[in-house]
Amino acid sequence: MATVRKRTLPSGKIAWLAGYTDGGGARRFKQFATRKEADAYLLQARSQVAQGTHTPDSVSPTVAEAAELWLRRCERDKLERTTVLQYRGHLQHHIGPRLGAVKLSRLTVPLINEFADQLLTAGRSRVLVSRVMVSLSSIVTEAQRRGLVTANNVRSAKPVRRSSREDVRPEMPSREELKAIIDATPERSRPLILTAIFTGLRGSELRGLLWEDVDLKRGVLHVRRRVDRFNSFGPPKSKAGTRDIPLSPTLLTTLKAWKLACPNGPLGLVFPTTTGTVQGHANILHRIFWPLQIEAGVSVLIDGKDKEGNPIKVPEAKYGMHALRHAAAALWIGQGLSPKRIQTLMGHASIAQTFDQYGYLFEARDDEAALMAGVEQGLL
Known part of the structure; x- marks a missing residue:
């Protein structure tokens, strides 16, 4: 039975x-300043109870409390430390300050959309806001699993839509810049740079590559692991990230020679430090790739x-290591590989991800000049 009573x-x-x-x-009560507010709440509560989606405010945790439950589960499930740190960053810098004190039962679709709008207005990128929304949805899903909330309104909200005006193409070296980089690469760094250019491995995959993953007889590189920061x-990073990549003839010859000169270590790394340990990402940038670009004029x-402290112009490297991964994709596309094959070689989880990043390259690959000439020939 639902009632509204006046109290002094x-x-x-x-x-x-x-x-x-x-x-x-269970019998639940909530107090309001006006009868209109009480009637409106009662109408909503009864509807949610009938639909099985009602959670009383008195038993609902706040978003911050639910987030801690979710993060503890992430740690228990042994997610990578970098992943958990990223999730904590979402909570600390974005979710917590704006929604941390809000009870899950009060996390409505309009409130969620307003939260995303605030992040975008504050200058956060759409990519970042999308990732924060995924974390927020995961928080509510974990609360659902524990019976602390009945509905995940984050899934119902559609706060972040992709804008074609913000469709930024990935930065990558041109063919001329790649040639200059390769020509300027010293012998010791040549295996690393050529592998990055011709296999498209992520930096974490390069750093974690073992000799047991490189089949020098068949000329195939197996991506089976990575190292975090x-x-x-x-x-x-995903199931699709486990993949096999064929080695080009020059790269295969280079790796065969490098195996004889590679520093030995207990881990069997392909690109270790001089003592055989894992190279840090910053070490590769500061000691190898950035100086190499400046030497090459890139x-x-x-x-x-x-x-003397006088203002001058100084050269700075144009690209990070990830740009070589994009360059590898562009080279493969230029050679006519299909989108599905590019997806496999890049280790993308979906073909949509491949088209989102490199769709314009597939379009540019078509011989549009020949097509236009054909159209003209049919008329003139």
Whole structure:
């Protein structure tokens, strides 16, 4: 039975008490300043109880409390440390300040959409906001699993839509820049740079590559593991990340020679430090790839100072290591490989991801000049 009763508080003020029975048969009450508010709440509560989607505010945790439950499960399930740190960053910098004190029962679709709008207005990218929304949805899903909330309104919300105006093409070296980089690469760094260019491995996959994963007889590289920023080994980013990549003739010859000169270590790494341990990503950038680009003339000029403190223009490398991964995809597409094959070689989880990043390259590959000539020939 649902009722609304008028109450006189000890202070003398008038309040309205809405009472109803929840889905579990328990009697629930909530107080309001006006009868209109009490009636509106009661109408909503009864509808949610009938649909089986009602969670009383009194038993609902806040978003911050539910987030801690979710993060503990992530740690218990042994997710990579970098992944858990990323999730904690979403909670600390984005979700917590705006929604942390909100009870899950009050996490409505309009509130979720408003939250996403606030992040976008504050200058967060659509990619970041999408990732934060995935974390928020995972928080509510874990609360559902524990019986703390009945509905996941984050799934119903559609706060982030992709804008064609923000469709930024991935930065990558041109063919001329790749040639300059290869020509300037010293002998010791040549195996690493050529492998990055001709296999499209992620930086974490390059750093975690073992000799047992390189079949020099068949000329195939097996991607079976990666290392995170803490130099801990783990599986590839997704199931699709486990893949086999054929080696080009020059790269195969280079790796055969490199195996004889490679520093020995207990891990059997293909690209270790001089002592045989895992190389840090920053070490590769600062000691190898960034100086190499400047040597090759693949750089931009930025403001700097000379030894006397006078302002001058100094060269700075144009690309990070991930740009070589994009360059590998562009080279393969230029050779006519199908989108599905590109997806497999890149280790993308879906063909949509491949088209999102490289769709314009597939379009540019078509011989449009020949097509236009054919159209003209039919008329003239």
